[in-house]
Amino acid sequence: MSPLKMYIRSVLVVFAAFELVLGVWMSFLPASFYAMPTLDWTPPYSEHLLRDLGGMKLGMALILAVAAITFDHLLTKVALLAYLAFALTHLIFHAGHLHWQSPGWSITLLTIMTVSVLAPLTALLATLTPTPKKPRSAN
Template identity: 35%
Template structure:
């Protein structure tokens, strides 16, 4: 069984991914212009608008969200670790890309982009490293 911290991390990370997944599906142009919402233009500054790419990105983030939230609900360590591996397979290349492509942003945006994409690596690593909760076996008479 998972520890409570693992379930919380999976649920929070899943909810964040759900927002990042739904937004470009509902409004690809809005996501392109306004992501992340509190600072604008992170996506727009990185290249021309591509609705197909944004809808694919939204769908994949929504799928990742379903896996993360599902793992939190199911509650087993094996499923949590599977979800963490899936998140790392997305998060590591995403972070590495941004690590080398932030020079055209303002300094505050550089920091925010690297911190937020870095969390996409740190959260799943924590889920992988937190040991599962031991299930005690009933004493035999």
């Protein structure tokens, strides 16, 4: 497998695992998830909303995992685009709602969210790179 394909598959696997962990946590322990630093910056707490978002993250984990396993070209692109639809809007919201009384958490949050956009974006762009054809043997 080419290094480019390995990168794309790695991004799919890492983000599938990330979404799985977050999805399970939000679905089954929403109050514990809400207790993380930065989440209480935009109250109020909503168990219903966190459980719904957790279920959606489980669905996203499934799509990313199936794309990583099958490595179907269309599914890979759709999975990365679907993840980016969330990650980009999430980054935009938080970039405009940083609470500088916690600069360490603000920087950490913005860094994680920026990586969560850039990694899938570069993987998506890599899917657009044509793969070189193997030369035919002269038999």
